[in-house]
Amino acid sequence: MIIVENLHKSFGDSHILKGISTTFEQGKTNLVIGQSGSGKTVFLKCLLGLFEPEEGQICYNGQYYSELSISERRDLRQEMGMVFQGSALFDSMTVEGNVMFPLDMFTKQSRSEMQDRVDFVLKRVNLIDAHKKYPSEISGGMKKRVAIARAIVMNPKYLFCDEPNSGLDPKTAILIDNLIQEITQEYNITTVINTHDMNSVMEIGEKIIFLKNGYKEWEGTNKEIFKTDNKAVTDFVYSSELFKKVRQMYLEERN
Amino acid sequence: MKYLEAIGKYFIMVWEVFKKPTKWPIMRSLILKEIDELIFGSMGIIIFISFFIGGVVTIQTALNLNSPFLPKSLIGFATRQSVILEFAPTFTSIIMAGKVGSYITSSIGTMRVTEQIDALEVMGVNSLNYLVFPKIIAMLMYPFAVAVAMFVGVFGGWIAAVFGGYAPSGEFIKGLQMDFDSFHVTYAFIKTFVFAFVIATLPSYHGFYMRGGALEVGKASTTSFVWTSVVIIILNYILTQLLLG
Numbered sequence: 001m002i003i004v005e006n007l008h009k010s011f012g013d014s015h016i017l018k019g020i021s022t023t024f025e026q027g028k029t030n031l032v033i034g035q036s037g038s039g040k041t042v043f044l045k046c047l048l049g050l051f052e053p054e055e056g057q058i059c060y061n062g063q064y065y066s067e068l069s070i071s072e073r074r075d076l077r078q079e080m081g082m083v084f085q086g087s088a089l090f091d092s093m094t095v096e097g098n099v100m101f102p103l104d105m106f107t108k109q110s111r112s113e114m115q116d117r118v119d120f121v122l123k124r125v126n127l128i129d130a131h132k133k134y135p136s137e138i139s140g141g142m143k144k145r146v147a148i149a150r151a152i153v154m155n156p157k158y159l160f161c162d163e164p165n166s167g168l169d170p171k172t173a174i175l176i177d178n179l180i181q182e183i184t185q186e187y188n189i190t191t192v193i194n195t196h197d198m199n200s201v202m203e204i205g206e207k208i209i210f211l212k213n214g215y216k217e218w219e220g221t222n223k224e225i226f227k228t229d230n231k232a233v234t235d236f237v238y239s240s241e242l243f244k245k246v247r248q249m250y251l252e253e254r255n
Numbered sequence: 256m257k258y259l260e261a262i263g264k265y266f267i268m269v270w271e272v273f274k275k276p277t278k279w280p281i282m283r284s285l286i287l288k289e290i291d292e293l294i295f296g297s298m299g300i301i302i303f304i305s306f307f308i309g310g311v312v313t314i315q316t317a318l319n320l321n322s323p324f325l326p327k328s329l330i331g332f333a334t335r336q337s338v339i340l341e342f343a344p345t346f347t348s349i350i351m352a353g354k355v356g357s358y359i360t361s362s363i364g365t366m367r368v369t370e371q372i373d374a375l376e377v378m379g380v381n382s383l384n385y386l387v388f389p390k391i392i393a394m395l396m397y398p399f400a401v402a403v404a405m406f407v408g409v410f411g412g413w414i415a416a417v418f419g420g421y422a423p424s425g426e427f428i429k430g431l432q433m434d435f436d437s438f439h440v441t442y443a444f445i446k447t448f449v450f451a452f453v454i455a456t457l458p459s460y461h462g463f464y465m466r467g468g469a470l471e472v473g474k475a476s477t478t479s480f481v482w483t484s485v486v487i488i489i490l491n492y493i494l495t496q497l498l499l500g
Contacts, residue, residue: 048377074275077379088370102378104281160377 007056018214027188029204034211040194081151083161087143089135096131121149141172161193226250275381289393305404309411317421327422331430338408344443348450352483356458360479363462364472390455397451
């Protein structure tokens with residue numbers, strides 16, 4: 001579980017995060033949504049420890065990040081997996097090399113143990129025959145799956161995803177969403193996903209927080225988002241005619 | 256003020272490079288890869304340029320020593336001095352600032368814009384140690400490349416002198432051996448070590464701290480080449496004053 005308390009972050013004169021507080025529960029897919037420039041990426045980078053907030057606390061399973069020593073922070077980082085928007089795979093390594101990298105770096109496992117683990121996670125993300133390929137030789141969807149495999153290879157307690165569906169076709173996007181949700185539940189991980197994809201919001205948003213201009217404007221579940229009358233949320237989520245109709249049908253069904 | 260900040264940031268980066276080392280087996284393979292990429296990958300251009308520079312130095316010296324009272328051995332002497340003292344260490348370093356420096360800036364810069372450096376940081380890897388340290392160690396082999404440049408430069412001069420009819424082989428070789436001061440070679444290698452460190456770290460700095468996209472990677476490579484060359488030229492002057500002045 002991750003508890004965020006009154007988080008503030010600025011860059012020079014621009015105040016990006018303005019007192020965000022929320023809780024991300026373990027075993028659930030927690031979504032952070034909001035318009036471009038609302039502070040989602042900065043928020044995620046604060047959760048990852050890449051940015052130090054000026055004010056506020058982040059608590060990971062009872063450990064306050066600000067109270068940890070440098071080596072404790074490093075240990076905590078090894079419990080985190082991250083799926084970047086562009087996958088961020090190492091170009092110079094094969095798929096197998098990318099997934100094996102954290103094991104090679106931080107464990108004392110033998111080559112065969114590492115190979116077994118890599119084979120297992122690649123199979124888990126449905127990538128069986130891409131071991132020896134380089135990132136430039138595989139599709140966007142495959143890259144995302146490799147990134148997920150790399151993120152989970154160390155059995156993380158926390159999984160962070162920055163727009164995991166961006167640039168993917170709708171079918172692959174759904175596959176990636178489902179994969180993240182299955183992995184979250186299977187390994188009881190605390191997962192936080194930054195997304196713009198309203199399909200993801202409807203499908204896997206077990207907890208959603210909506211950011212607007214650095215403030216937390218709304219939070220709830222994918223069921224509650226249909227019922228909310230918060231104008232900022234409805235303007236953002238139901239900006240397309242399709243989603244307006246989906247919402248209308250949902251509300252009519254309930255009535 | 257901006258430049259002072261950049262200088263401070265550069266030295267902090269250098270300090271960070273030596274903190275929290277990467278596991279030795281991984282580091283060893285990275286160092287070997289960088290030696291292959293940075294040193295052996297540059298040998299072709301170094302040999303090519305040194306050969307012709309040596310030849311040109313010889314021809315120009317010969318054309319300027321046209322008095323019958325001056326011995327032809329001076330052509331060999333001047334070629335040796337020019338190549339060992341200046342052309343091999345400094346000229347080669349400027350070439351390396353372009354070839355190796357641009358490669359370092361663009362490869363690290365591309366890793367920055369594609370979030371690969373963020374991925375390393377998130378995993379808890381000291382990205383500066385992982386990316387820059389192997390380059391610094393690999394560049395310790397750079398004096399070997401400069402030694403080759405010295406030899407090839409002098410050889411190029413000999414070819415130009417003998418086959419161009421500017422000096423007989425015996426006279427040229429006599430000039431090469433004339434008043435040889437071994438400290439001049441030491442001086443050249445001291446310079447080379449300093450330049451090697453600059454070539455490894457300054458382009459890394461420009462790549463590591465760049466912001467933006469593909470266009471900015473190109474700009475950072477150009478800026479890196481300009482600043483690496485400027486720093487090499489300034490350090491060349493300071494070291495020459497300190498060691499030979």
